[in-house]
Amino acid sequence: MDIKNNILETIGNTPLIKLNKITKDFPCTIAAKVDYFNPGNSIKDRMAVKMIEVAEKEGKLKPGGTIIECTSGNTGMGLALAAVVKGYKCIFTTTDKQSKEKMDILKAVGAEVIVCPTNVEPDDPRSYYSVARRLAKEIPNSFHANQYDNLANRLAHYETTGPEIWNQTDGKITHLVCTAGTGGTVTGTAMFLKEKNPNIQIWAIDVYGSLLTKYFRTGEVDMNEVHPYISEGFGEDFVPGNYDMSVIDHFEQVTDKDGAIMARRLAKEEGIFCGYSAGSCIQGLMQLKDRLKKDDLVVCIFHDHGSRYVAKVYNDQWMIERGFLDVKTFKDIISSRSGKQKLVTIEPSQTVAEAVEMMMKYDIENIPVMNGNGPIGAISENGLFQKVFSNPDIKNSKVENVMERPYPLVEFNTPVEKLSTLINKENGAVLSKDEAGNYHIVTKYDVIQALGK
Numbered sequence: 301m302d303i304k305n306n307i308l309e310t311i312g313n314t315p316l317i318k319l320n321k322i323t324k325d326f327p328c329t330i331a332a333k334v335d336y337f338n339p340g341n342s343i344k345d346r347m348a349v350k351m352i353e354v355a356e357k358e359g360k361l362k363p364g365g366t367i368i369e370c371t372s373g374n375t376g377m378g379l380a381l382a383a384v385v386k387g388y389k390c391i392f393t394t395t396d397k398q399s400k401e402k403m404d405i406l407k408a409v410g411a412e413v414i415v416c417p418t419n420v421e422p423d424d425p426r427s428y429y430s431v432a433r434r435l436a437k438e439i440p441n442s443f444h445a446n447q448y449d450n451l452a453n454r455l456a457h458y459e460t461t462g463p464e465i466w467n468q469t470d471g472k473i474t475h476l477v478c479t480a481g482t483g484g485t486v487t488g489t490a491m492f493l494k495e496k497n498p499n500i501q502i503w504a505i506d507v508y509g510s511l512l513t514k515y516f517r518t519g520e521v522d523m524n525e526v527h528p529y530i531s532e533g534f535g536e537d538f539v540p541g542n543y544d545m546s547v548i549d550h551f552e553q554v555t556d557k558d559g560a561i562m563a564r565r566l567a568k569e570e571g572i573f574c575g576y577s578a579g580s581c582i583q584g585l586m587q588l589k590d591r592l593k594k595d596d597l598v599v600c601i602f603h604d605h606g607s608r609y610v611a612k613v614y615n616d617q618w619m620i621e622r623g624f625l626d627v628k629t630f631k632d633i634i635s636s637r638s639g640k641q642k643l644v645t646i647e648p649s650q651t652v653a654e655a656v657e658m659m660m661k662y663d664i665e666n667i668p669v670m671n672g673n674g675p676i677g678a679i680s681e682n683g684l685f686q687k688v689f690s691n692p693d694i695k696n697s698k699v700e701n702v703m704e705r706p707y708p709l710v711e712f713n714t715p716v717e718k719l720s721t722l723i724n725k726e727n728g729a730v731l732s733k734d735e736a737g738n739y740h741i742v743t744k745y746d747v748i749q750a751l752g753k
Contacts, residue, residue, distance in 0.1 A: 307381055307384075308349055308381065308385055310338070310339050311338050311339060311349060312338070312460050312464065313464060314338060314343075314464070316331045316332070316333055316465070316469070318330070318331050319331065319570055319582075319600075320570065321569040322562075322565055322570060325589075326592060327592055327596070328592050329596070329597050329598065330600065331599050331600070332601075333465060333599055333600065333601050333602065334574070334602045335461075335601065335604070336575070336602065336603075336604050336605035336606075340374070340377040340378045340381050341377070341604055341607065341608070342374035342377065342603055342604035342608075343485060343604070344374040344375040344377065344378045344604075345381065346456040346461060347375070347453040347454075347457065348378025348445075348447075349381075349382050350452045350455060350459075351379075351447065351450050352367070352379065352382050352383075352386065353452075354450075354452040354455075355443050361388070361443040362441055364388070364389075364441065365388055365389070365441045365443055366389040366391060366439055366441065366442040367379050367390045367391070367443055367445060368390075368392075368393075368432050368435050368436045368439065368442050368443065368445070369390075369392055369432060369444065369445040369446070369447065370393045370429050370432040371392050371394055371406075372394060372395070372481075372532055373394060373399070373403070373406065373532075373533075373608060374402075375447050376390070376402075376413075377406060379392075379411075379445060380392075380406060380410060381409065383410070389412075390406075390410065390411040390412065391411070391414065391435060391439070391442075392406055392411050392412070392414070393413075393415075393416050393428040393429075393431045394406075394413060394414070394415055394428055396416070396417055396418055399532070399609055401607065401611060403415070405608075414428075414435075416428040416431050418528065419528050421537075422537055432444060447484065447540075448538075449541030449542065451541070453484030453488070454483065454487045454542045454544075455488060456484070457487075457488030457489045458488040458489070458491050458492045459488075459492075461485065461489045461601075462488065462489040462490075462491070462492025465489065469597055469599065471496065471497070472597050474500060475501045475502075475503060475592070475599070476489060476490060476493060476500060476502050477503045477505060477581055477584065477601070478502075478503075478581065478601040479505045479506075479533070479580055480504040480505060480512055480534055480535070480536075480551070481533055481534035481535065481577075482536075482540050482542055483540045483542035483543035483544075485603070486502065486601075487542055487543055487544050487547060487548070488542075489601070490502040490544075502549050502550075503549065503584065503585070503588060504548050504550070505551075505552055505553075505581050505583075505585075506534070506535055507531040507559070507580065508527075508529060508555055508556075509525075509526060509527045509529030510525070510535030510536055510537070511525040511526050511536065511537060511538070512535065512539065512551060513551040521538070521539060523537075530556040531556050531559055531576055531577070532575070532576045532577070533575065533577045533603060534577050552587055552588055554584050554587065556624070557622070558580070559576055559580030559583050560576060560579060560612075560613045560619065560624050561579070561583075561624060561625075562586075563575065563578060563579025563613050563614075564613065566582065567606060567614070572602065573606035573607070574602045574604065574606055575602075575603060575604035575606055576609055576613055577603045577604065578600075578601075578602035578603060578604075579613070581601060581602065585600060616715050616717070616718070617715075620715065628716040628750045629712075629714060629715055629716065630710060630712055630713065630719060630730070630740070630742055632716075632750070633742050634734070634740045634742070643668070643739050644658055644662050644667055645667060645670040645739075646658060646668075646669055646670070646679060646699055647669070647699070648669055648671060648676065648677065648698065648700035648703065649698055650699050651696060651697065651698060651699065652684065652687075652694055652696070652699060652702055653695040655679045656684065656695065659681055665680060665681040665682070665743065666679075666680050666707070666728045666729040666743055667679045668706065668707060668729075668741065669700070669706070674739075675706040675707065675731055676703075676706055677699075677703030677706050678706055678707050678729070679704070680704060682728065684702070687702055707729045707730055708727065708730045708731070709730070709731050709733075710722070710730050710731070710732050712732045712735070714730075714732070716747055719742060720747050723743070723747060729741050729743045729744070
């Protein structure tokens with residue numbers, strides 16, 4: 301029987317999956333090491349357990365102790381799983397730019413989470429680094445994991461990630477591509493692979509706003525390079541102790557936007573629902589495509605799962621608000637119309653005959669019913685036809701006696717895809733207000749036309 305003793309025994313041995321569509325124009329094979337198959341849904345499970353095992357062996361973590369760590373979420377999840385199995389408490393500090401899902405997941409597995417501001421210097425007492433260090437000093441029998449400088453981080457990847465990739469490729473790997481954060485994954489994996497074959501190229505992917513790329517190229521810690529960025533899980537505003545830059549051959553920076561868009565493409569085109577850093581990893585590789593040859597075998601590290609980012613990268617509204625998603629919206633449909641035609645409306649006291657006359661005059665099927673406070677109902681060609689068919693005398697009735705429910709009112713920047721879910725057989729249109737307070741209408745024909753472009 302193959303029965304695991306606990307959840308920690310399921311960590312590692314994650315699959316290597318060939319990419320087919322996004323990389324179809326590449327001259328060589330591109331494969332993803334998809335580490336969201338770990339129980340905590342990220343590659344950080346590997347080093348989290350290793351840090352705890354080393355701390356136990358060195359006597360730094362004793363029974364009943366408290367694990368303290370600053371984390372963007374994934375390392376915390378790995379530590380929390382190990383704490384559940386081994387009987388430790390957890391306190392994690394994180395930044396206010398991290399997704400709410402990450403924080404909720406950490407709480408679900410019993411951790412206490414303290415949210416700290418993002419846009420402060422690393423040595424600021426309010427930073428999540430500083431708060432974690434302070435708590436480790438104040439709380440008795442506690443262990444500060446310190447994934448940034450704890451060399452057990454990179455050791456975990458030297459012992460597991462590197463050997464797995466080497467064996468899964470039969471030693472034919474030519475390039476490793478990995479986003480760079482704490483340095484543990486890229487350095488530890490690189491150290492093992494370089495020992496096996498010094499010619500393997502290690503490409504680290506960074507984000508604009510991080511100082512790692514310039515440090516790699518110049519050896520200079522330049523704080524002028526540091527500015528706020530949205531990407532999660534990689535990039536740094538200092539150089540963690542886990543780095544050994546001698547095993548890295550190139551650093552490539554990508555934008556927040558490109559990484560987010562590529563993550564969504566991986567989900568839609570490859571069926572791999574992965575996190576922000578995976579999108580950035582592939583985007584970085586895209587930028588380096590011209591360096592690859594026919595017989596190359598490239599392995600990209602996909603760190604975590606897309607479920608961590610459903611309110612961010614995989615949320616249309618979040619993407620639109622940051623200018624990351626070039627999608628058609630209600631506003632786009634209105635702006636694309638020729639001329640500035642005023643919305644045709646009717647008052648509740650007018651007659652059905654007047655409504656029919658308006659429909660014929662303006663060649664429209666949907667008319668909002670308005671009073672002084674805004675829309676209160678709707679008149680549609682389909683609805684009127686059914687009513688007139690059953691009662692021909694209804695044409696003299698007031699609109700308020702036959703009107704249907706008012707059309708849904710949406711935000712002016714609502715995506716077309718969302719509008720399509722609101723328009724159906726019973727409801728042929730939606731309304732919205734522009735910045736000046738004027739109402740506009742979008743019908744099912746507008747949506748069909750927009751989606752077809």
